[in-house]
Amino acid sequence: xxxxxxxEPLDPTFPGPFKPGEYLVEDRNGAxxxxxxxxxxxxxxxxxxxxxxxxxxxxxxxxRILIIAPLGFGDSILLTPCLRAIKQLHPSATxxxxxxxxxxQPFLGLPYVDGFEDYPLRTEHLSKYDCVLxxxxxxxxxxxxxxxxxxxxxxxxxxxxxxKDRTVDYIVSQAELDWVKASFPxxxxxxxxxxxxxxxxxxxxxxxxxxxxxxxxxxxxxGLLGRPGEFRTDGPQNPDVIDLSRRGLTWRQSAAFxxxxxxxxxxxSSLLHAAGALNVPAVGLFGPxxxxxxxxxxxxxxxxxxxxxxxxxxxxxxxHLGMPPFPLNGPCIQTGxxxxxxxxxxxxxxxxIEQVAAKPI
Numbered sequence: 001x002x003x004x005x006x007x008e009p010l011d012p013t014f015p016g017p018f019k020p021g022e023y024l025v026e027d028r029n030g031a032x033x034x035x036x037x038x039x040x041x042x043x044x045x046x047x048x049x050x051x052x053x054x055x056x057x058x059x060x061x062x063x064r065i066l067i068i069a070p071l072g073f074g075d076s077i078l079l080t081p082c083l084r085a086i087k088q089l090h091p092s093a094t095x096x097x098x099x100x101x102x103x104x105q106p107f108l109g110l111p112y113v114d115g116f117e118d119y120p121l122r123t124e125h126l127s128k129y130d131c132v133l134x135x136x137x138x139x140x141x142x143x144x145x146x147x148x149x150x151x152x153x154x155x156x157x158x159x160x161x162x163x164k165d166r167t168v169d170y171i172v173s174q175a176e177l178d179w180v181k182a183s184f185p186x187x188x189x190x191x192x193x194x195x196x197x198x199x200x201x202x203x204x205x206x207x208x209x210x211x212x213x214x215x216x217x218x219x220x221x222x223g224l225l226g227r228p229g230e231f232r233t234d235g236p237q238n239p240d241v242i243d244l245s246r247r248g249l250t251w252r253q254s255a256a257f258x259x260x261x262x263x264x265x266x267x268x269s270s271l272l273h274a275a276g277a278l279n280v281p282a283v284g285l286f287g288p289x290x291x292x293x294x295x296x297x298x299x300x301x302x303x304x305x306x307x308x309x310x311x312x313x314x315x316x317x318x319x320h321l322g323m324p325p326f327p328l329n330g331p332c333i334q335t336g337x338x339x340x341x342x343x344x345x346x347x348x349x350x351x352x353i354e355q356v357a358a359k360p361i
Contacts, residue, residue: 001045001068001134002030004120006037023120026136028320029070033120062090066129067158068098068136070119072199073251073270075139076106077277078150078294080169085160087112096129105251106274109171133158146316149293166297170277176256184242186260189221190357193258195266196226196245200319202326203268205285206337211265211346216240218350223261225254225271263357265349267341268294276301281356283349287341288317302356304349309339 004023025033030042065086069079076099087095097107098117107113117125126132138157139145145153155163192215197204205211215222216238226245244257255274258264264275264282268289275282276298284295284303291303307313312330319325326332332339 001025001136002027002042003045003123004030004033005041005043007039007041022123024068024123024126025120026068026070026134028140029120032320062093062131064129065090065093065095065131065133066098066117066126067095068119068121068132068134070098070100071103071135073103073106074273074294075150076103077168077170077270077273079135079154080107080110080277081151081163081166082154082158082160083107083110084112084165084169085155085163086158093131102251106170108252109173110169140318145293147293149296151297168273168277168297170255170274172252172256172259172278176252177259180253180256180260183247184223184244184257184260187221189219189240190262191221191223191260192353193223193225193261193264193266193271195264195269195271196224197230198267198269200317200325201336202288202315202317202319202332202338204338204341205267205344206342207344207346211349212241214346214350215353223257225249225257225266263353265353272301273298281359283352283356285341285344285349287313287338288315290314302352304344304352306338306340306342306344308343313340 001024004025006020006023008020024045034040034042067083069076071079083095094114095112096115096117097113098119098121099107100119104116135154135157139150139153142153144156148156151166152163155161194212196208212222212224221240221242223242223244228245228248230245244254249257251270254271255278258271258275258278258280261280264271264280266272266275266282267285268287272282272284272295276295279300282301284291284301285306286303287306291305295301295303310330310332312327315327315330317327324333326338
């Protein structure tokens with residue numbers, strides 16, 4: 001962890017995303033923020049110990065726990081078994097999370113999460129807690145993450161080696177479910193929800209447009225899920241294809257939509273984990289990362305792993321600010337698509353969807 005210092009702005013047009021002050025940040029996030037915030041500086045923090053975990057903390061008894069967890073939506077869902085286990089170890093303690101404001105959504109309604117802090121974390125807020133834990137380097141750039149399921153990796157990092165229950169939690173409220181049913185009523189056709197793109201290009205399926213059209217021809221009603229403007233749906237709108245991205249749904253509303261679907265299809269990305277948490281039948285498409293490291297503990301998720309077309313697969317490539325979308329030592333950087341995902345034929349995916357739709361969970 002590092003301390004990021006944002007100076008007093010020189011003028012009202014100062015482009016930095018933060019108010020002046022000091023923030024506790026993960027190393028990579030701090031570097032990204034410095035690229036966007038002229039005048040910001042960063043130094044190594046002495047406010048936390050990287051070897052600290054939930055079992056080796058000093059007395060007195062823990063009463064206020066903060067976990068710094070700037071994770072994506074899917075990773076957040078995979079963290080929930082660890083949060084539940086920590087609360088069971090310290091039932092009288094309050095458990096708070098320091099997360100990006102938008103990324104609070106997967107944790108809302110969980111009975112063992114008591115509150116939130118904004119991330120990056122202002123250093124003066126640290127005094128409110130007698131236990132501060134960070135997930136930095138638990139997965140990113142950690143060789144153990146190439147052989148351990150992410151939930152197990154989080155657990156070991158936090159000192160929860162005896163994690164007995166790996167069931168993830170995600171709660172859709174009754175109000176959210178009522179809203180999505182009223183907004184997108186079911187017809188007579190089978191419905192499939194499709195996350196059109198992953199957050200990173202290297203995890204997005206290149207033949208998704210062809211696959212969506214093939215699903216429509218096979219008699220499916222297709223709900224397209226994504227952020228506004230994330231993908232284009234040119235041409236006349238087909239009544240069997242619902243472009244939910246145009247409605248500007250929140251991530252939670254998109255997750256609630258899955259409960260109206262017979263099947264969900266998605267790349268290795270956030271809504272696939274929501275489907276697993278909600279026990280919605282799902283098919284996941286994997287290329288850069290092995291499926292067993294992400295979805296092995298979900299009963300309802302069936303994975304298709306790409307293998308062909310790239311000698312370095314699985315490449316474990318993660319895309320961040322300032323980094324290329326694909327590994328520089330592979331073929332995908334030249335063509336702009338993941339070759340192992342591209343090798344998965346739409347007819348294979350449709351066959352798996354039909355199989356999953358017909359199989360009871």
